[in-house]
Amino acid sequence: MSKEKQSKKDSSARVSWGPKLFLTVTGGVLLFFWWLLIYSGGVVLHH
Amino acid sequence: MKTGITFILALGAAFFLFYGMDHAIMGMQGLPLNLDLSPAQ
Amino acid sequence: MREQSRKELAVKPNSIRYFRFLQFLLLSLLTLGLFAGEFALASEVVVDTVAELAPAPQPERGDYPNIGASSRAIVWVIAQMHLFFGALVLAVPMFVVGIEFMGFKTGDERYDDMAHEFMKISITAYSITALFGGTLAIALFLLYPTFMGYMMEVFGAQMLVYALLFFMESFFLYVYYYGWDALRYGNKKWVHLSIGMMLNGVGLTLMFMANSWSTFMMAPSGVSDVGAVVGNIWEVMKGPLWNPINLHRFIANVAFGGAVVGAYAGFKFLAAKTPEQKAHYDWMGYTSNFIAILAFLPLPFAGYWLMAEVYSYSQQMGITAMGGILAWLFIVQAVLIGTILLAANYYLWSGMSRTEGSKRYQGFIKWIAGTIVICFLIWMTPHTLLLTASEISALGGSHHHILGPLGIMPAKNIAVNLMLIMTFLSFQLYRRSDKVATVSWAPAGNALLTAIYIVAIVNIIFAGVYYGYFTNTVYKVGSSVTQVVSTLIVIVAGVIIDGMMYKNAEVKYPAVWGKVTNRSQYALFALPVAFTWLMGLMGYVRSSVKTHWHIYTVMKDNSPDNYIPAIGYAGNMVTLVTVLFIIFVLFVFWIANLSGQKQIPPQPAIDSAVSGEDRS
Numbered sequence: 241m242s243k244e245k246q247s248k249k250d251s252s253a254r255v256s257w258g259p260k261l262f263l264t265v266t267g268g269v270l271l272f273f274w275w276l277l278i279y280s281g282g283v284v285l286h287h
Numbered sequence: 288m289k290t291g292i293t294f295i296l297a298l299g300a301a302f303f304l305f306y307g308m309d310h311a312i313m314g315m316q317g318l319p320l321n322l323d324l325s326p327a328q
Numbered sequence: 329m330r331e332q333s334r335k336e337l338a339v340k341p342n343s344i345r346y347f348r349f350l351q352f353l354l355l356s357l358l359t360l361g362l363f364a365g366e367f368a369l370a371s372e373v374v375v376d377t378v379a380e381l382a383p384a385p386q387p388e389r390g391d392y393p394n395i396g397a398s399s400r401a402i403v404w405v406i407a408q409m410h411l412f413f414g415a416l417v418l419a420v421p422m423f424v425v426g427i428e429f430m431g432f433k434t435g436d437e438r439y440d441d442m443a444h445e446f447m448k449i450s451i452t453a454y455s456i457t458a459l460f461g462g463t464l465a466i467a468l469f470l471l472y473p474t475f476m477g478y479m480m481e482v483f484g485a486q487m488l489v490y491a492l493l494f495f496m497e498s499f500f501l502y503v504y505y506y507g508w509d510a511l512r513y514g515n516k517k518w519v520h521l522s523i524g525m526m527l528n529g530v531g532l533t534l535m536f537m538a539n540s541w542s543t544f545m546m547a548p549s550g551v552s553d554v555g556a557v558v559g560n561i562w563e564v565m566k567g568p569l570w571n572p573i574n575l576h577r578f579i580a581n582v583a584f585g586g587a588v589v590g591a592y593a594g595f596k597f598l599a600a601k602t603p604e605q606k607a608h609y610d611w612m613g614y615t616s617n618f619i620a621i622l623a624f625l626p627l628p629f630a631g632y633w634l635m636a637e638v639y640s641y642s643q644q645m646g647i648t649a650m651g652g653i654l655a656w657l658f659i660v661q662a663v664l665i666g667t668i669l670l671a672a673n674y675y676l677w678s679g680m681s682r683t684e685g686s687k688r689y690q691g692f693i694k695w696i697a698g699t700i701v702i703c704f705l706i707w708m709t710p711h712t713l714l715l716t717a718s719e720i721s722a723l724g725g726s727h728h729h730i731l732g733p734l735g736i737m738p739a740k741n742i743a744v745n746l747m748l749i750m751t752f753l754s755f756q757l758y759r760r761s762d763k764v765a766t767v768s769w770a771p772a773g774n775a776l777l778t779a780i781y782i783v784a785i786v787n788i789i790f791a792g793v794y795y796g797y798f799t800n801t802v803y804k805v806g807s808s809v810t811q812v813v814s815t816l817i818v819i820v821a822g823v824i825i826d827g828m829m830y831k832n833a834e835v836k837y838p839a840v841w842g843k844v845t846n847r848s849q850y851a852l853f854a855l856p857v858a859f860t861w862l863m864g865l866m867g868y869v870r871s872s873v874k875t876h877w878h879i880y881t882v883m884k885d886n887s888p889d890n891y892i893p894a895i896g897y898a899g900n901m902v903t904l905v906t907v908l909f910i911i912f913v914l915f916v917f918w919i920a921n922l923s924g925q926k927q928i929p930p931q932p933a934i935d936s937a938v939s940g941e942d943r944s
Contacts, residue, residue, distance in 0.1 A: 258518025265522040269529035297779035
């Protein structure tokens with residue numbers, strides 16, 4: 241549905257790699273936060 | 288009459304939902320309940 | 329055929345360029361993250377060999393610079409302003425990206441325009457955040473040099489990483505805002521959304537890193553009893569309070585940000601000259617209020633987790649916070665949250681005037697309002713009163729025999745859960761106002777929903793009263809979870825059943841945006857004021873639970889201000905920073921307005937024709 245609307249608005253570029261980029265970036269950000277906040281990496285947390 | 292019966296059935300369903308939830312949630316925390324919802328310990 | 333392939337050739341290189349550029353950025357961020365880990369290991373080695381397990385310094389009174397004014401007061405004001413604006417600047421892009429995405433999916437331009445307008449506020453606020461941040465750093469180094477020296481020793485390169493992240497934040501913020509129209513459609517829009525995602529990622533990382541300094545001061549980790557740095561940076565950062573504060577501040581920022589942009593919408597609504605403007609800003613106000621309330625609902629539970637971890641870390645600190653000297657502040661907190669809920673509900677009830685269909689539900693309002701008010705009164709009822717000896721003997725004790733029991737946690741839990749259910753009900757009725765359900769099972773669906781509400785409310789009251797007053801402590805505390813789950817069942821059931829029931833509903837009474845009273849906009853003003861004051865109040869709690877320590881049990885506070893300030897004084901300080909914040913926010917709104925204005929060029933003077941000037 242959105243693809244149709246996109247081609248109406250911008251005929252020079254089809255939506256192809258855009259969503260993949262967004263999902264990669266989002267996934268990367270979430271992975272980063274898992275690493276920053278959750279992953280203890282062998283570090284002993286004394287609580 | 289029909290709305291009355293529907294409502295009573297709905298109340299019954301809701302009652303069982305929350306009753307079951309109370310048992311489950313308290314049980315998960317290691318706080319078991321009797322059938323009348325009083326503490327079992 | 330040839331034309332098409334030529335077009336493709338012409339298009340692909342640019343898109344690939346953008347894609348590669350963003351790949352590079354993503355890789356840089358990940359590499360930076362890895363290097364941060366490297367720095368951590370490296371600094372651990374350096375600390376071991378050079379610092380040789382030096383304990384935390386214990387400054388004397390004379391080690392604290394005196395500039396003639398209370399150092400604590402100065403840092404308090406600057407820090408609080410930095411946190412207010414930092415919260416705003418982090419929060420706005422979070423819901424802006426969501427709104428932008430909604431606009432993209434639905435094709436409705438209004439969402440995109442609103443998202444863009446919200447970012448305009450963020451840009452000016454960002455400068456102010458940085459200004460207060462820089463000033464705060466200077467004030468801290470100037471007024472607490474020994475403390476800051478130790479913090480540098482503990483956190484090391486992490487603070488430099490924090491500073492470097494600001495370059496990334498600035499980059500993504502400016503590209504996201506100024507590239508809005510250039511990256512408007514198709515694949516470029518996805519690029520824009522990705523930049524927004526990176527902006528939020530960097531912003532949140534900044535907050536998480538700064539949070540670690542705060543939580544280290546409250547519950548130090550990675551250091552010995554005397555403050556010698558024995559752990560690496562991860563052990564220092566990942567203390568017991570870090571993730572609870574991260575979650576709490578993440579949610580609270582979104583609620584706070586929603587409230588502030590709601591005030592912007594209210595302000596612009598009242599100043600609107602045309603019906604189109606009124607409709608636009610009315611809709612903006614509704615969306616902001618929705619975001620604020622949606623984020624606000626889970627906030628007490630994040631706060632509960634934080635307090636639970638505080639108690640778990642140090643019973644002493646937990647009791648100081650909620651059972652001892654700071655306990656009264658949670659009554660003040662109750663007043664503020666009650667205000668927020670009343671204002672938010674009032675806005676929803678007022679909003680029902682946008683549609684004729686709301687008349688069916690207006691009868692509910694007085695019951696919802698009455699319940700909220702009663703719950704509000706229960707929630708703010710204290711347990712221990714400040715009494716003189718004669719008052720105690722007149723009362724027959726230090727607690728009132730009827731109202732006293734309302735001052736303890738079980739009563740509060742009943743009250744807050746009911747207030748949240750009532751708020752959800754207001755919202756649900758508002759959402760239903762413009763529609764009529766067309767499914768055949770609507771009466772059964774309504775019966776089930778009504779039953780769920782009733783049984784949930786009964787369950788919450790039963791759990792609170794029975795387990796709260798007639799069983800032991802462990803069951804009392806455990807029953808609070810069944811209360812929360814009851815509230816969640818109402819919300820989830822409400823969303824699901826309404827979603828199904830109104831799936832292909834007839835919008836029989838379409839809402840007219842802009843058709844809402846002026847006084848409802850004042851509810852939108854009340855929200856950020858209450859939120860801001862609440863944030864300031866909780867900052868006072870966070871700082872005071874450390875009592876006379878800079879870093880709890882590790883580094884004593886020996887400054888002239890090494891005591892918990894009295895509530896009256898703190899109240900004045902919080903009011904001061906709230907008023908200051910509002911003044912700055914008005915400046916931000918004014919700048920946003922100013923940037924949209926264009927002075928009309930002066931008309932050529934008639935005199936020149938008279939004087940014979942050749943104007944051809």
